[in-house]
Amino acid sequence: MSEIIKVGVLTVSDRCAAGEAVDESGANLQALVASGTVYGGKVSKYMCIADELSLIKETLINWCDEEKLQLIITTGGTGFGPRDVTPEAVKKVIEREAPGLSTCMITESLKVTPLAMLSRPVCGSRGKTLIVTLPGSKKGSEECLRFIAPAVPHAVDLLMGWKTRVEKTHSALQAVGGHCEHIHHPRAHPHGHGLHHYHHHHHCHALGGEAENQESKADVSRISGRPRKSPYPMISVSEALSTVLSHAEQCANKTLPMQESLGFVLAQNIIAKDPLPPFPASIKDGYAVLASDGAGLRTVGGDSTAGCSPEKTRVSSGMCIRVNTGAPVPAGADAVVQVEDTELVKEDDDGRKELEIKILKVPNQGQDIRPLGCDIATGQKVLACGTLLGPAELGLLATVGVTEVLVVNKPTIAILSTGNELQEPGEPLREGHIRDSNKTTLMSLLRQYGYPVINAGIAKDDPTALLSSLKYAFSQADVLVTTGGVSMGERDILRPVLTTDFDAHIHFAQVFMKPGKPTTFATCQVNGRKKLILGLPGNPVSAVVTSTLYILPLCRKMSGRSDHMNTEIRAKLSESIQIDPRPEYHRATLCWHPGVDIPLAHSTGNQLSSRLLSLASAQALLKLPPATPEVKELAEGTVVDAILLEM
Ligand code: AMP
Ligand code: MG
Numbered sequence: 001m002s003e004i005i006k007v008g009v010l011t012v013s014d015r016c017a018a019g020e021a022v023d024e025s026g027a028n029l030q031a032l033v034a035s036g037t038v039y040g041g042k043v044s045k046y047m048c049i050a051d052e053l054s055l056i057k058e059t060l061i062n063w064c065d066e067e068k069l070q071l072i073i074t075t076g077g078t079g080f081g082p083r084d085v086t087p088e089a090v091k092k093v094i095e096r097e098a099p100g101l102s103t104c105m106i107t108e109s110l111k112v113t114p115l116a117m118l119s120r121p122v123c124g125s126r127g128k129t130l131i132v133t134l135p136g137s138k139k140g141s142e143e144c145l146r147f148i149a150p151a152v153p154h155a156v157d158l159l160m161g162w163k164t165r166v167e168k169t170h171s172a173l174q175a176v177g178g179h180c181e182h183i184h185h186p187r188a189h190p191h192g193h194g195l196h197h198y199h200h201h202h203h204c205h206a207l208g209g210e211a212e213n214q215e216s217k218a219d220v221s222r223i224s225g226r227p228r229k230s231p232y233p234m235i236s237v238s239e240a241l242s243t244v245l246s247h248a249e250q251c252a253n254k255t256l257p258m259q260e261s262l263g264f265v266l267a268q269n270i271i272a273k274d275p276l277p278p279f280p281a282s283i284k285d286g287y288a289v290l291a292s293d294g295a296g297l298r299t300v301g302g303d304s305t306a307g308c309s310p311e312k313t314r315v316s317s318g319m320c321i322r323v324n325t326g327a328p329v330p331a332g333a334d335a336v337v338q339v340e341d342t343e344l345v346k347e348d349d350d351g352r353k354e355l356e357i358k359i360l361k362v363p364n365q366g367q368d369i370r371p372l373g374c375d376i377a378t379g380q381k382v383l384a385c386g387t388l389l390g391p392a393e394l395g396l397l398a399t400v401g402v403t404e405v406l407v408v409n410k411p412t413i414a415i416l417s418t419g420n421e422l423q424e425p426g427e428p429l430r431e432g433h434i435r436d437s438n439k440t441t442l443m444s445l446l447r448q449y450g451y452p453v454i455n456a457g458i459a460k461d462d463p464t465a466l467l468s469s470l471k472y473a474f475s476q477a478d479v480l481v482t483t484g485g486v487s488m489g490e491r492d493i494l495r496p497v498l499t500t501d502f503d504a505h506i507h508f509a510q511v512f513m514k515p516g517k518p519t520t521f522a523t524c525q526v527n528g529r530k531k532l533i534l535g536l537p538g539n540p541v542s543a544v545v546t547s548t549l550y551i552l553p554l555c556r557k558m559s560g561r562s563d564h565m566n567t568e569i570r571a572k573l574s575e576s577i578q579i580d581p582r583p584e585y586h587r588a589t590l591c592w593h594p595g596v597d598i599p600l601a602h603s604t605g606n607q608l609s610s611r612l613l614s615l616a617s618a619q620a621l622l623k624l625p626p627a628t629p630e631v632k633e634l635a636e637g638t639v640v641d642a643i644l645l646e647m
Pocket of ligand 2: 485
């Protein structure tokens with residue numbers, strides 16, 4: 001069982017090879033292999049080459065015969081474009097075709113898009129190497145790899161003659177009567193707007209090995225034996241938040257084109273390499289003069305307009321040069337007199353030229369001149385490491401000519417809904433079902449704040465289904481937000497699956513708050529990477545309140561923001577409010593009245609945690625204190641803390 005499959009990922013794309021496009025598909029396929037989508041696989045070769053038949057052929061032959069890879073995955077060049085020749089190259093290289101793999105990819109892809117009719121996959125073996133051709137798009141190539149993943153390890157075992165693994169698979173097949181056991185596992189499309197379609201993912205226990213089809217070891221079958229009280233201690237919101245934040249590691253740095261860096265935190269100091277203004281510049285439309293000449297007559301010796309070269313002219317005693325705002329002040333001049341403080345004395349015959357003017361006010365030395373480098377000096381630090389890049393900061397980068405910046409990356413967050421009752425919003429509503437709203441809400445919330453999100457689909461309340469979804473989510477992101485499955489029901493299986501199958505540490509699972517009491521936070525290691533899991537309650541309002549409270553600060557901190565906490569203000573209750581034994585986060589709109597410095601807060605009405613309508617127009621979460629035996633209500637006019645919800 002210990003053999004590792006050596007995998008080669010070959011991207012065939014003129015544009016990527018020329019550096020005109022980023023090889024997202026190749027990068028994604030490598031990540032998928034590394035995360036275990038292809039059983040026991042390890043990427044040992046990767047190349048990105050142009051759509052050249054001979055080049056593709058040579059590379060494949062080298063990887064088969066010299067490098068002795070067990071599996072080669074190509075992406076790109078399988079379409080109908082004039083340069084699409086990957087299948088032709090593969091055909092020349094393989095010795096035996098494996099049409100079953102190609103059929104599987106086409107059949108499954110057709111369920112996703114009719115355009116699959118136009119893909120031309122070729123799969124087969126050369127010596128002991130299996131070669132499969134995947135389409136070029138990131139989404140398509142990932143889907144196709146997932147379609148064939150259950151059969152690939154067995155194919156490799158057979159080609160390699162790895163006997164024990166082959167026998168094991170065969171006996172597993174016998175045990176289930178010669179058929180693969182198909183588990184229909186709905187999984188949303190992980191990419192694009194992907195909220196609409198989903199396909200059924202065929203799991204084949206006997207073939208797949210542990211990467212894709214592992215069964216959960218969590219035993220949740222003893223319903224009557226489940227605890228009737230949460231075994232986790234109840235902690236406060238502030239303790240919960242500081243626990244979450246204490247696990248926030250700042251993301252790695254990356255270089256971005258300046259234009260794409262909006263909303264990122266700068267990971268370098270920005271030093272000006274030249275002065276601004278780069279020449280002494282006039283602040284006014286007027287005349288450049290010698291201040292020592294005082295008021296009185298001047299001959300007009302020419303002009304200096306914005307954008308012209310400063311060496312063109314020179315000012316000497318008794319003369320002046322007409323200048324515009326932003327134009328270089330000519331050499332010799334030490335003051336600018338605005339046109340309003342002058343009079344025309346003499347012009348030429350056709351009135352096109354000023355010949356002589358009179359300065360009405362005695363000029364001061366340096367007046368209305370921005371000296372060289374007065375805004376930004378050469379070598380000056382214009383932006384410090386740690387600065388959040390907003391529109392003005394990007395303008396500064398443009399000013400100092402910095403086109404690429406080192407920034408702190410942002411975390412990618414995978415969002416997974418759980419619940420047997422959930423279905424995608426676009427499907428006809430089935431009996432006993434409701435539409436999954438949490439995924440849309442949370443993905444939109446995070447996107448609104450500029451965080452990349454991954455749709456990890458809907459998991460059934462079944463340990464093995466959840467395990468498979470969690471694995472997928474962990475292969476895509478280091479932060480996972482789930483909704484549902486953390487209450488006290490026997491179907492609330494997130495915690496058992498996390499602890500049993502991922503050896504996760506549950507940091508807390510009960511918070512003294514309303515809504516959001518069962519909010520769960522766990523961490524674990526997957527393939528050497530630390531994963532943070534926030535298990536939010538399924539109720540739509542609880543999910544939004546808890547993501548605002550915990551996930552937004554977490555994401556900000558991971559993105560390098562020092563100001564990662566939510567903004568809190570004070571607000572005055574417009575009416576009396578009953579308070580709960582738990583601290584409540586009460587949705588409200590805010591109204592600022594002229595002359596009053598504290599806004600009035602209006603409750604959005606019924607605060608049932610299932611009532612998404614109570615959030616629809618909310619601008620703030622009022623932090624209502626817990627009730628005491630003495631105080632069960634806050635009177636109208638009470639001032640409370642409120643978390644601002646930016647919209
Ligand atoms: P749970 O936390 O799984 O016990 O779910 C609590 C409530 O929230 C139940 O009424 C669920 O049907 C509902 N719920 C769970 N997940 C979602 C979701 N993704 N969208 C809308 N409602 C949900
Ligand atoms: Mg549920």
